[in-house]
Amino acid sequence: GAVVSQHPSRVICKSGTSVKIECRSLDFQATTMFWYRQFPKKSLMLMATSNEGSKATYEQGVEKDKFLINHASLTLSTLTVTSAHPEDSSFYICSARRQGNNSPLHFGNGTRLTVT
């Protein structure tokens, strides 16, 4: 079964509003989670690394004030798309890794965001 749960799976919002996406590790603690976005027919692009109890690390070109990440517990990270615009419409995917050497990443099922 799924070990990383992402919610919601699909959201439609109006321009200027904010949307929060949740990512939960279900049966393990994750000190680090990763957020990706994916455009149609393209690969996953890493947006940021979410660190429990500290600030997220953003990849170059990703606006930290637009994509707010909070990792307040060892099983939950949230991504908030603030003041969303149509160009923010995309597929957002989170992932987490179990503790242990070279454990593979487990991914959520993604969130399809459509901004109208």
Place this chain on the structure above:
Amino acid sequence: LAKTTQPISMDSYEGQEVNITCSHNNIATNDYITWYQQFPSQGPRFIIQGYKTKVTNEVASLFIPADRKSSTLSLPRVSLSDTAVYYCLVGTGDDKIIFGKGTRLHILP
């Protein structure tokens, strides 16, 4: 992070064995090789991981030559449901995971 190179796309037929090769010439000593599968509108799913030689699980085999500069994912007797994008990644458990372009596998009836 080692950069990987895979074929952009592949076609095969149901019942065939499919081999997808990934090049990772700059792989580091501590790097593992991991393959993921992604269906449309879903998150990637772990398939298999290895360090050297051969690894086999219930869905695939992974062949890694001695120099570890490449790896081959082998899918036995594919079906239509194996149509997906397959990603090869290398790194350690401490690395952030950067995805390459992946291989779009299309299985034909």
